[in-house]
Amino acid sequence: MPRPTKWRRVTFIPEITFFKPAGIPLRHLDEVRLSIEEAEAIRLKDLEGLEQEECAQKMRISRPTFHRVLGSAHAKLADALINGKAIRIEGGNFGMAIQRFRCGNDSQEWDVPFEKMVAGQPQVCPQCDSPNVHPVRAPGFGFTGGGRRRRTGRRW
Known part of the structure; x- marks a missing residue:
């Protein structure tokens, strides 16, 4: 049984998700389905002009995986x-990029989607209107106590 596909991080979902050649009725057209992560790969590489390594980091996948996703999208x-043929953008294995924030006064936590983060981080808590707002670190960042364990002479 093959491994399940890992979710890809996506920061943009297009508002327009269907394109077709002009002047041809839809009932006479075949359709090509482009996944959301394939559209994101094209956006990062071709529209923003990033290198494949940067694109792969933004999507949180390996560079070879990014290359395969981009190649599939181009094909x-x-x-x-x-x-x-008509092009429909939908589906795929992806998760939206979000940032979590915490209020320093009432410890309220909330998520802010990437689209809103472009305008800037929240200035006040939505619950108590306090300006004491801080981003919450994502799991896996900072000191976690992990790393190589040293043998102390005892058997485990």
Whole structure:
């Protein structure tokens, strides 16, 4: 049985998710389905002009995996453009990038989607309107006590 596909981190979901050639009724068209993570790969590499290593880091996948996702997306787009097919963007294995914040007064925590973070981080707590707001570190960052264990001569 193959391993399940890991979720990819996505920071943008397009508002327009369907494209078709002009002048051809939809009932006469074949359709190509582009996953959300394939659209994100194209956006990062082709639209923003980032290097593959940077793109892979942003999506939290390996560089070879990013290369495969991008290659699949390019092949689907080429098929749709050359053969006159409609393009639908939907589905896939992805999670939206969010940032968690905590109020220093009442310890209230809330999530802010990436789209809102572009404008800047929240200035006040939505519960008590306190300006004492701080981002919460994501798991896996900072000191966690992990690392290589040293043998102390005892058997475990």
